[in-house]
Amino acid sequence: MPVNLKPPVAAQLLPVPGVALGIARAGIRKANRRDLLLIRLDEGAAVAGVFTQNRFCAAPVIVCREHLEGTGIRALVVNTGIANAGTGAPGMQAARDTCAAAARLLGCAPQQVLPFSTGVIMEPLPVERLVAGLPACVADLRESNWDAAAEAIMTTDTLPKAVSRKVSLGGTAVTITGIAKGAGMIRPNMATMLGFVATDASVAQPVLEQLVREAADASFNCITVDGDTSTNDSFMLIASGRAGNAPIADVASEGYAALKEAVTAVAAELAQAIVRDGEGATKFITVAVQGGRDIAECKAVGYAIGHSPLVKTAFFASDPNLGRILAAIGNAGIADLDVARLKLWLDEVLVAENGGPAASYREGEGARVMKQEEITVRIDLARGDAQATVWTCDFSYDYVKINADYRS
Amino acid sequence: MPVNLKPPVAAQLLPVPGVALGIARAGIRKANRRDLLLIRLDEGAAVAGVFTQNRFCAAPVIVCREHLEGTGIRALVVNTGIANAGTGAPGMQAARDTCAAAARLLGCAPQQVLPFSTGVIMEPLPVERLVAGLPACVADLRESNWDAAAEAIMTTDTLPKAVSRKVSLGGTAVTITGIAKGAGMIRPNMATMLGFVATDASVAQPVLEQLVREAADASFNCITVDGDTSTNDSFMLIASGRAGNAPIADVASEGYAALKEAVTAVAAELAQAIVRDGEGATKFITVAVQGGRDIAECKAVGYAIGHSPLVKTAFFASDPNLGRILAAIGNAGIADLDVARLKLWLDEVLVAENGGPAASYREGEGARVMKQEEITVRIDLARGDAQATVWTCDFSYDYVKINADYRS
Numbered sequence: 001m002p003v004n005l006k007p008p009v010a011a012q013l014l015p016v017p018g019v020a021l022g023i024a025r026a027g028i029r030k031a032n033r034r035d036l037l038l039i040r041l042d043e044g045a046a047v048a049g050v051f052t053q054n055r056f057c058a059a060p061v062i063v064c065r066e067h068l069e070g071t072g073i074r075a076l077v078v079n080t081g082i083a084n085a086g087t088g089a090p091g092m093q094a095a096r097d098t099c100a101a102a103a104r105l106l107g108c109a110p111q112q113v114l115p116f117s118t119g120v121i122m123e124p125l126p127v128e129r130l131v132a133g134l135p136a137c138v139a140d141l142r143e144s145n146w147d148a149a150a151e152a153i154m155t156t157d158t159l160p161k162a163v164s165r166k167v168s169l170g171g172t173a174v175t176i177t178g179i180a181k182g183a184g185m186i187r188p189n190m191a192t193m194l195g196f197v198a199t200d201a202s203v204a205q206p207v208l209e210q211l212v213r214e215a216a217d218a219s220f221n222c223i224t225v226d227g228d229t230s231t232n233d234s235f236m237l238i239a240s241g242r243a244g245n246a247p248i249a250d251v252a253s254e255g256y257a258a259l260k261e262a263v264t265a266v267a268a269e270l271a272q273a274i275v276r277d278g279e280g281a282t283k284f285i286t287v288a289v290q291g292g293r294d295i296a297e298c299k300a301v302g303y304a305i306g307h308s309p310l311v312k313t314a315f316f317a318s319d320p321n322l323g324r325i326l327a328a329i330g331n332a333g334i335a336d337l338d339v340a341r342l343k344l345w346l347d348e349v350l351v352a353e354n355g356g357p358a359a360s361y362r363e364g365e366g367a368r369v370m371k372q373e374e375i376t377v378r379i380d381l382a383r384g385d386a387q388a389t390v391w392t393c394d395f396s397y398d399y400v401k402i403n404a405d406y407r408s
Numbered sequence: 409m410p411v412n413l414k415p416p417v418a419a420q421l422l423p424v425p426g427v428a429l430g431i432a433r434a435g436i437r438k439a440n441r442r443d444l445l446l447i448r449l450d451e452g453a454a455v456a457g458v459f460t461q462n463r464f465c466a467a468p469v470i471v472c473r474e475h476l477e478g479t480g481i482r483a484l485v486v487n488t489g490i491a492n493a494g495t496g497a498p499g500m501q502a503a504r505d506t507c508a509a510a511a512r513l514l515g516c517a518p519q520q521v522l523p524f525s526t527g528v529i530m531e532p533l534p535v536e537r538l539v540a541g542l543p544a545c546v547a548d549l550r551e552s553n554w555d556a557a558a559e560a561i562m563t564t565d566t567l568p569k570a571v572s573r574k575v576s577l578g579g580t581a582v583t584i585t586g587i588a589k590g591a592g593m594i595r596p597n598m599a600t601m602l603g604f605v606a607t608d609a610s611v612a613q614p615v616l617e618q619l620v621r622e623a624a625d626a627s628f629n630c631i632t633v634d635g636d637t638s639t640n641d642s643f644m645l646i647a648s649g650r651a652g653n654a655p656i657a658d659v660a661s662e663g664y665a666a667l668k669e670a671v672t673a674v675a676a677e678l679a680q681a682i683v684r685d686g687e688g689a690t691k692f693i694t695v696a697v698q699g700g701r702d703i704a705e706c707k708a709v710g711y712a713i714g715h716s717p718l719v720k721t722a723f724f725a726s727d728p729n730l731g732r733i734l735a736a737i738g739n740a741g742i743a744d745l746d747v748a749r750l751k752l753w754l755d756e757v758l759v760a761e762n763g764g765p766a767a768s769y770r771e772g773e774g775a776r777v778m779k780q781e782e783i784t785v786r787i788d789l790a791r792g793d794a795q796a797t798v799w800t801c802d803f804s805y806d807y808v809k810i811n812a813d814y815r816s
């Protein structure tokens with residue numbers, strides 16, 4: 001039951017010249033579902049990524065980091081069903097075998113292939129099935145395949161997630177198209193479960209590396225469903241360079257600013273789509289924190305609210321039991337927070353000030369906002385100029401149901 | 409549906425000489441339930457406490473801290489129904505009025521009274537009803553009232569929680585009796601929602617202050633139900649001094665060690681009772697972490713597991729989806745953790761080693777342990793000699809139900 005989220009319309013997903021996608025049914029974990037994606041890049045594309053901070057990171061994440069130390073990435077291989085995390089040395093071998101198989105088919109080196117996996121942790125990846133499925137991916141390679149690709153990377157997602165934008169860079173039209181998946185184990189620390197955004201803009205490698213971090217910080221690093229950081233989080237940004245713009249080689253340039261705005265918009269829409277499709281979600285909550293000393297403490301307050309099971313169940317119940325939000329703010333770890341100065345709003349309704357309920361607050365007003373599908377919780381910490389936003393969802397019976405049943 | 413928890417047997421709760429308890433129905437939030445407790449101490453009792461680290465701490469917590477700077481505490485007043493937290497200046501006045509009213513009835517100064525509240529946050533405390541109920545508490549004062557007191561401090565608890573022990577201090581028999589409440593918003597940072605332990609031992613004030621911290625660290629500070637630290641957490645230790653033992657004035661003494669062991673045992677049993685009665689709990693989980701560099705990192709791993717909604721729903725489902733435990737360990741914030749060295753057991757079953765599933769592990773064995781009502785998750789971090797234990801419960805439909813319905 002995603003919140004105000006529709007499946008992408010295939011015709012509105014813009015191909016990115018230089019980036020082809022092929023999908024297959026490899027039977028990784030279940031039969032007859034699209035579970036294998038190959039993304040082939042033309043020569044000259046730049047690729048940068050950010051990855052999970054989970055210490056039990058997946059074998060493919062380790063291999064990706066290694067291969068990104070080189071240049072000339074030509075392909076990305078993504079499987080769903082098995083995460084290939086918590087799989088020890090055999091898992092590392094499976095990730096390397098995946099790269100080798102794709103390299104043979106595409107005529108490049110294994111180090112030019114990046115592997116990605118998502119699904120159940122601590123179960124072995126049936127790499128022989130993955131390898132057997134790759135030729136079908138190659139046969140299916142098309143630049144117009146973004147919708148099928150978005151579907152192929154789903155696990156507990158109820159809808160595929162894909163977004164396109166166009167932006168002008170010094171008079172040259174540039175396309176940005178991205179896909180993402182994720183519905184649970186969502187509290188990205190560097191990126192989301194899996195997100196892939198491609199543009200045909202020409203961008204120098206070090207600039208692209210800064211861009212992917214900035215875009216992740218303003219999108220995937222602002223969401224939480226359940227506070228659990230995945231072992232496989234990966235957010236990749238691809239610049240094929242085929243648009244013909246003057247290459248962006250300076251982060252202080254106008255071109256960088258324009259591209260950053262567009263890439264961040266795509267990434268933020270994908271990140272929000274993950275929350276809208278959060279496991280069991282019935283509401284989409286924006287937690288906007290202002291007046292902090294720095295961004296870190298604003299995010300800490302946002303996440304304290306976004307992670308509190310008591311706050312999330314109150315949203316599910318549409319119950320304006322808003323003292324739970326105050327308790328969560330108090331738990332955000334700001335040692336010298338003056339609770340008498342902060343203010344709390346629900347949409348436009350001032351709920352709390354001076355350490356207690358606002359004189360103007362009426363519970364009926366709170367109840368009215370709590371019934372909405374989209375709610376903004378706004379907090380002014382009144383101690384500085386920093387601000388940050390966290391997007392999250394509520395916590396329902398269906399979250400428990402989905403996660404009690406996930407493997408069955 | 410508490411896990412292996414029975415109500416206390418009144419006859420087994422030992423009176424503590426010098427400590428009398430009186431209960432009343434004050435109608436604080438709901439009519440006709442015991443919701444007000446007065447604990448009267450004879451002159452000469454020592455009292456020490458630890459309190460929540462939540463910045464939005466309740467008005468009574470602020471007043472308790474003030475009054476504990478003085479000496480000669482003669483009474484504690486506890487109400488349920490309304491937490492008197494997030495209530496601003498009127499809440500502070502209500503807490504002070506509570507102390508003044510009890511002081512008038514008992515013939516002491518308001519500064520000799522400690523107030524405690526638990527219940528809904530950000531709603532005003534009807535202090536006039538509380539004050540009107542106090543004379544009935546005074547009329548009910550008896551040293552044998554511990555069972556009724558345990559019942560009077562319940563909120564979403566399904567069972568009262570009370571424990572007694574006897575210990576010999578240098579040949580003198582000493583009694584320890586305690587009560588606690590709490591079932592949700594349980595992740596004590598200094599203490600639990602409300603815990604009161606009394607002994608008739610004679611203990612010097614600075615020694616008692618160390619004892620309450622050490623006992624809390626080994627009991628209430630080891631539990632979590634939902635990761636939400638309450639605004640009202642308070643754990644109080646009372647020493648009436650009536651047993652006639654040689655006063656304990658040195659934390660290096662044998663008497664201190666013996667009393668600490670007994671007080672900690674009482675506090676730990678109360679803390680575990682809170683988890684056994686955790687909102688919606690169907691399983692009691694002990695997370696024992698060893699081989700850490702320090703206690704802090706062992707606790708961090710224990711809490712990362714104890715707070716993960718994915719781990720907790722897997723326990724609820726009896727599903728040995730144990731990769732979720734590895735993911736939680738990886739999220740504990742230990743930057744240099746070597747996942748290839750750690751080991752994970754479920755009871756006596758070795759589940760993971762060398763970064764992946766143990767060669768000897770069979771899913772049937774994991775499934776067998778997961779079906780139990782009591783499960784020990786053991787982790788050896790293999791990087792030091794420190795250890796710590798965290799007690800938690802699973803996460804069920806009923807947690808959502810209880811917290812979606814709490815105010816209704």
